Amino acid sequence: MGRAIRVLVAKAGLDGHDRGAKVVARALRDAGMEVIYTGIRQTPEMIAEAAVQEDVDAVGLSLLSGAHMHIFPEVQRLLNDKGGDDILLTGGGTISDEDMAELRASGVGQLFGPGASTRDIVEYIQTEIGGRRAGEPS
Template identity: 70%
Template sequence: MSRPIRVLVAKPGLDGHDRGAKVVAAALRDAGMEVIYTGLHQTPEMIASAAIQEDVDVVGLSILSGAHMTLFPRVQQLLREQGRDDVLLTGGGIIPKEDMAALETQGVGKLFGPGTSTADLVEYIKTWFAERQSQEA
């Protein structure tokens, strides 16, 4: 039996709306994942540090502020600098489709917009994790 998937859910920046992040965290927990929620107003440095300390498999950012083109690449850079380019960086929020595509070409995982079923996110993470586990075996 494989271990639980460890996910860090974070709200970077000044956006104070965390209902969606809490809904996602609960859905991931209900799906059997270990979830760490960092709370509001996190810097990319705080997020990356928590991800390293908690030894997570996935970092999910919830961004409604419009700063996604800065925040996702910065968290990704910080994780890579710590040798953790094996972490899936995913997330969601108010992100235009063209920006989602641009971030995905930079190595960010699939991003989810408003109205996405939490089941879709759960399935995406479980599929990614299973593929990673099979590559390591």
């Protein structure tokens, strides 16, 4: 086992509904990950900057405001610009299957909708990061 998986959990935009972000942050921590929670009201710029600075493996965005089609691509673009293109961008919220598929096609990781199990979220991040680390040159 290498170092613990580091995840930045963030609330983007004006949305203050933080129940899901906090529940997921605790579940990731309980699963042994190092979790940094940004708190609410972060711009895509602040999130991408923090992700690169903190050298995280993954960013989990929670959005219940309907702004996901704007914010996910924006965070992805900024991560790429700042040299964080190896960081997994995932997340969830009130997002329809159709929007999830569209974001997925644009390079964002798997997204989780209402009713998702925190176990599935943990497993996804572990598998995805495990796979990426296995592929890294030693």
